[in-house]
Amino acid sequence: MTWEGGPSPLAVDKKKLGMWLFLLSDSLTFSALLIGYSYVRLGTPQWPRPFEFYPAIVKATLMTVILLTSSLTMVLGVHAAHQEKRRLAVRYILLTMLGGVLFDVIHISEWIHLILNEHVTPFANPWGTPLFGGAFFGLTGLHMLHVTIGVLYLGIVALGFGRGKFSPVDVEVSGLYWHFVDLVWMFIFPLIYLINVAPK
Amino acid sequence: MTHRTEAVEASVPGTTRLFLWVWFALLILTAVETFLAYEELALLLFIIVLMGISVVKSALIMSYFMHLRFERLGLFLIIVPTLVFLICLILIFLYPDSIRLLELRP
Numbered sequence: 001m002t003w004e005g006g007p008s009p010l011a012v013d014k015k016k017l018g019m020w021l022f023l024l025s026d027s028l029t030f031s032a033l034l035i036g037y038s039y040v041r042l043g044t045p046q047w048p049r050p051f052e053f054y055p056a057i058v059k060a061t062l063m064t065v066i067l068l069t070s071s072l073t074m075v076l077g078v079h080a081a082h083q084e085k086r087r088l089a090v091r092y093i094l095l096t097m098l099g100g101v102l103f104d105v106i107h108i109s110e111w112i113h114l115i116l117n118e119h120v121t122p123f124a125n126p127w128g129t130p131l132f133g134g135a136f137f138g139l140t141g142l143h144m145l146h147v148t149i150g151v152l153y154l155g156i157v158a159l160g161f162g163r164g165k166f167s168p169v170d171v172e173v174s175g176l177y178w179h180f181v182d183l184v185w186m187f188i189f190p191l192i193y194l195i196n197v198a199p200k
Numbered sequence: 201m202t203h204r205t206e207a208v209e210a211s212v213p214g215t216t217r218l219f220l221w222v223w224f225a226l227l228i229l230t231a232v233e234t235f236l237a238y239e240e241l242a243l244l245l246f247i248i249v250l251m252g253i254s255v256v257k258s259a260l261i262m263s264y265f266m267h268l269r270f271e272r273l274g275l276f277l278i279i280v281p282t283l284v285f286l287i288c289l290i291l292i293f294l295y296p297d298s299i300r301l302l303e304l305r306p
Contacts, residue, residue: 010274017275024279031287038247039294043301057234064230072223075265076216172267179265186257189230190250194237 013169016176023180030184033142034191037135041195048127049196050118059110060193063103064185070099071182074154074175081171086162089171093158096178100151107144111137136192143188146181153177213270222264229257244299 009017041047051057077092114120114136122134157174160166233253241249263269268276 010272010278012271012275020275020279024283027283028286031283032290035287035290035294039298042243042247042295043298045302053238057237061230061234065227068223068226068230071261071265072219075214075219079214079216079219176266179261182265183258183261186254186261187251190233190254191247194233194250195243195246197237 013173015169015173019173019176023176026180027184030142030187033139034187037139038191040131040135041191044129044131047129047196048125048132049198050127051193051196052198055113056110057193057197059106060189063106064189066099066103066106067182067185070096070103071179073099074178078168078172078175081161081168084168086164089168090158090162093154093161093171093174097151097154097158100147100154100178103147104144104151107140107147111140139188139192143181143184146184150178150181214264214267219264222260226257226260229253244302 008014012020051060073092073095077089077096080092081089119126120133120136122137124130125133153174157166157171161168161171233250236246236249262280268279
């Protein structure tokens with residue numbers, strides 16, 4: 001079937017196609033950062049490995065579980081939205097936002113611990129290789145910004161959808177963004193945390 | 201011009217049961233990754249294994265949570281091959297050199 005300039009190229013809503021294209025470009029931003037970081041990490045045998053099993057790895061694994069669960073509630077919310085169960089959909093979206101907020105809270109507590117107790121800054125740390133701080137705060141910070149924007153975005157969508165201003169497609173498009181934030185964490189978690197666990 | 205709006209799927213395929221299974225699989229894969237972190241693999245091998253698992257995880261997220269599996273092939277062809285190609289281009293410039301650095305050490 002050819003597209004004749006109507007609102008649905010590829011039989012998806014134009015908003016959905018727009019979000020997919022944005023996510024394509026955003027994933028290249030993250031890829032470039034993660035690949036750049038991995039390059040330096042591989043080439044630096046004395047790279048700091050400060051992440052103890054508790055609290056760092058336990059917290060990061062818990063954050064992963066929270067983000068995956070919020071993705072599950074989001075997909076159920078999109079499902080409910082398409083079945084015109086508006087109140088149920090809004091509840092699922094609110095649960096998803098709760099997951100995002102929890103993620104941010106745990107992550108910020110980790111940042112505060114690193115900054116205040118371990119004296120890590122983007123330019124220096126007590127373990128050598130100053131780039132450690134830059135890589136850690138840069139990558140996790142950009143991801144945390146995505147989570148925070150995602151929570152605000154979902155809040156607007158929940159409000160608009162609850163009032164009948166937004167369509168189920170709008171919910172689905174916001175869901176795509178949220179799953180993407182989850183997907184990026186699936187790469188940040190192993191590359192930032194798991195390859196830098198403290199040696200026994 | 202014909203109206204194509206109707207062509208947009210009104211409902212989303214997939215069941216709660218399916219999404220729960222995908223979520224469960226993602227949790228298991230996360231547990232495997234965390235477990236491997238304490239198996240003291242060589243760094244390069246470890247990164248390759250981790251990235252392999254992460255690619256499987258993102259494939260699951262994109263296919264089921266982001267519904268890419270239920271979309272037209274055209275959308276998949278716009279997104280995935282482009283991404284893979286561009287990431288390979290970035291890798292081609294960086295990786296051989298960083299791995300060479302590892303081997304330079306005594």
